[in-house]
Amino acid sequence: MYSICLGRREEVLKALKSNNIGVIAIVDRRYPRPSSKFYNYFHHVDDISDFEIVRAVCEPYIKNLNICSVIAPGESSILTAGQLRDTYGIQGRGYKISLSLRNKFEMYKVARKNNIPVADTLFVSLLEDAEMFIRTKLKQGKTCIAKPVSGFGTSNVMKITSINDWYQYKYLYLTDKTFFMRDGVILQEFVEGAEYHIDAVIQNSKIQFISISRYLKNNLGFNSHKMVGSVMLLESDLEYSVLKKFNEDVVQAFGICHGVIHHECFLNELGNPILGEVAIRPGGNYIPEMIENATNINLYDIFVKVENQIPVAIHHQKLNESHGYVHIPIHRTGNVKKLVPSDDLLKLEGIIDVRYEISEGQDVSEARYSFQRAGVILGKAKSSTELQKILKKACLLSYPIIESEE
Template sequence: MNDRPITILCLAGYVKGTRFLTAAKDLGATVLLLTKEKLAAEEWPRESIDELLLMPDIHKRPDIIHAVSYLARGRQIDAIVPLDDYEVETAAMLREHLRLPGLGETAARYFRDKLAMRTQARAAGIPVPAFSPTFSYERLAEFMERTPPPWVLKPRSEAGAMGIKKLHTPGEVWDWLGRLGDEQSFFHLEQFIPGDIYHVDSLVYDGQVLYAQPHKYARPPMTVAHDGGVFVSRTLPDGEEARAILELNERLLTAFGLERGATHAEFIRGRDGQFYFLEVAARVGGANIEDLVAAAGGLNLWEEWARMEIAHAQGQPYTVAPTRHAYAGILVCLARQEWPNTWGYDDPEVVYRVDKKHHAGLVVASADAGRVEWLLDSYARRFADDFLAVLPALDKPE
């Protein structure tokens, strides 16, 4: 057991994971934050950051390796933690270089590269939509011949629904590949499966899923991202849907070899009744999902992740115990107003309000799952009238 102060290097390309930073500092860790120069003036919890380190680009090799290796000359770094999707592979590469525990480069691909995810899941017997790489044109043509459209052309390493194209004919596919040029190998094609989409948000320690909360989206995230609308999700009561995705989630995380951390996995139930794996990330879900989990379970995923990193570095056991057993739901949308006023939504079940420029959002919680669902339906209609703004979907992050 090691009782010396633990040093954690956090990587952030966006302002995320601030609760991880504050929790790690509160637990006695030395917290280093490496981020982009253009984010230097953002509202980081500076009282919880021992050193704020800046680079023009935190993904560029070999610059990032040289910078962190230089940093390590005067500091014993115990853990490297990515605070958003785009730093997962960078963190893995740095762990490999510094020989630190945690996801290495090969395993990190299972949580970033959608083609690697599907290949590994299929090898483990987990159902996935039919898919094809874009490397071989002959293989791709055979896939389109035997797999009914529509299809989706997906970037292998973007986050969420970013950059996804829904296509209906082989001609559209070949046209898009032509536009992509040398970038086309960074995409894959898969069958579009309509259906209900679910997510499971988990905590894993020593390779075991210690906590997992199942949820169901009201509308598919890809539809919200491309067509606009209110993002809505809710916790699922115990039943066939919840049990099915929790079982798939455990099989998935075991097959992918995650030792510890927070995860966000998504599944779809097709019209055939089958549940399929869609994607998984080795980080806390976006769109304020940590607040949804906290409202239902009484624990914050970022804070728990900080606890487990410190426990692991000190050779101590880690346990997690939810303090609440409620149902919760979340609504978030882009807002026309710079700072939308949600105080007209004043039911006692409202437990959290999103405080972000040009975003409206609420979390509701109740012991009654039906009450949560009713509030979400009612509020979503009102949000569309009161706040909703629609912007074109991005192909790449800004």
């Protein structure tokens, strides 16, 4: 049996191999080739979101090998995977459901149809309508966000607090030729409130596992605060039951029968949940590692099993400690003169691991997106509130000394 894996996420490739499934790895040319020990066949393609390009590469394998699944471990290949499954009769989610979990405008239409609360949203078809939408919100004392219909994370997402912000973003929209902007942009009213992520496993239309976490700071403000991380909620946390029920409603609304989801949402000022977005893949950054530290559940392995219809049995665990992580930030461009020694950070109460991804003497660029980092700090504490304080302190103490060339 072979799986076509549309992406280079090595944890997923490794999980396929450990489940005795052969791997045909198809990777966008913008990214490097993964280690050869994780695949049987490999191809670079110019654009992994282009179905016809990927189809031309995959068709000979589909005709000559026993293909059991098509896996999309990243956002840009989700629709391609759905089209391949539909075209060749391969088990798994087809294009229609995949579209509602990839195209943000379609996602919000499905949500509204099923009474899932979402922020007021405008698909920008006319620039004049966009400006009117923003001016109306600003007049009401509100702000907006602009983001690509087919984006992911905070890439090309901007908070609009003035009409000049919109003019700046409009220029980006009209001149950016990357795939981020290809399907257009949407405007939304900005939700004032805490941001959460819910990571869940669904099989046979049943939620087998759920983890609910609160971001240390809202990701949209990353460029000003440079703090990326989250802490897992305990069942005793006040928000837990509200968000658990909200996630059940979201899974039902989108008709998700199987998959690992990363669901982002907010609690507004009234404590009501508002949908951010739903991704049909494991969460990014160190979210899977954080969850494994707390539960011994490897989301990458579960993801592979569920996508290949291998039964999983996950026993409910009531956590007694909150686990979390925070990135070590790259706060400026320049040469790394000194990193805070890992041993110094490990002396802080609650810190259990420190991992650097850069080294002294290395030239780095200031992080522009929330997935860019110097490293990560992992921690645990008796409560999510206590851990949040610990990780914020550790982050502030971890700033590398970076000497600018100016």
